[in-house]
Amino acid sequence: MTSFSAQIQLAQQASQRLEVTCNNCGFNTICFPRGLTQKEVAELDDVVQRRKVLHKGEYLFRAGDPFHGLIAVKSGSAKLTYQDENGNEHILALLLPGELLGFDGFSANVYRCSAQALDTLSYCELPASQITQLCQRIPPLFKEILRHAGDALEAQREQMVFIKKTAEERLASFLLDLSGRYGYRGFSGHEFSIGFTRQELGNYLDLALATVSRTLKQFEKEGWIKLQGKKVTILDSDNLQKLSCCGKKSASA
Numbered sequence: 001m002t003s004f005s006a007q008i009q010l011a012q013q014a015s016q017r018l019e020v021t022c023n024n025c026g027f028n029t030i031c032f033p034r035g036l037t038q039k040e041v042a043e044l045d046d047v048v049q050r051r052k053v054l055h056k057g058e059y060l061f062r063a064g065d066p067f068h069g070l071i072a073v074k075s076g077s078a079k080l081t082y083q084d085e086n087g088n089e090h091i092l093a094l095l096l097p098g099e100l101l102g103f104d105g106f107s108a109n110v111y112r113c114s115a116q117a118l119d120t121l122s123y124c125e126l127p128a129s130q131i132t133q134l135c136q137r138i139p140p141l142f143k144e145i146l147r148h149a150g151d152a153l154e155a156q157r158e159q160m161v162f163i164k165k166t167a168e169e170r171l172a173s174f175l176l177d178l179s180g181r182y183g184y185r186g187f188s189g190h191e192f193s194i195g196f197t198r199q200e201l202g203n204y205l206d207l208a209l210a211t212v213s214r215t216l217k218q219f220e221k222e223g224w225i226k227l228q229g230k231k232v233t234i235l236d237s238d239n240l241q242k243l244s245c246c247g248k249k250s251a252s253a
Contacts, residue, residue: 060115067105076121091204172244
């Protein structure tokens with residue numbers, strides 16, 4: 001299995017050799033083009049804008065910015081955040097390649113959340129000014145946008161259930177979810193970047209920093225994972241699965 005870092009290097013080299021379009025993008029079965037004919041994809045490709053690369057910490061958009069379009073992550077990862085009335089930041093989602101964001105901009109033509117790059121990131125954008133006309137010309141595109149919006153709502157529903165679990169169950173579920181999402185994209189599902197810092201992970205899972213650190217170290221002691229900075233290697237997915245589903249207690253002993 002090619003390592004996660006090697007896969008990233010290969011993807012970067014490939015992007016330098018070939019201009020990525022909707023037709024040849026490796027995530028075209030995850031992103032907008034799924035279910036579209038080649039002609040419809042070509043028409044979409046004429047409208048989609050390929051943006052510059054962002055660096056860690058830079059924003060795709062901020063809460064309050066005018067809605068300028070739906071965004072598809074091409075490479076790298078981003079976090080979607082919301083700031084409450086007391087100025088506290090809440091992390092709502094971790095976005096991986098092929099995933100879309102910006103749906104909250106539809107309601108009032110401004111973004112309600114902020115999206116920030118967690119590492120070097122590139123993305124495509126479907127301009128807001130073109131969405132209505134494009135959906136009229138390509139009816140299946142409207143269905144695809146609704147599908148992605150539905151997926152976002154489902155993720156929020158799962159998050160509500162998620163935070164009712166124990167700390168061990170939350171972390172096991174998070175690692176398995178991330179493993180599956182990376183695997184679905186053709187990356188290694190056993191060795192990957194968590195994306196978040198420990199502090200951000202605690203924010204996302206609604207756990208104290210000390211609890212996150214202690215639980216990850218316990219998972220490592222059990223021989224279930226190996227940690228190196230943000231990189232994690234899954235060594236025993238079966239026990240993580242048992243803990244996630246059944247609340248196995250050995251990790252919290």
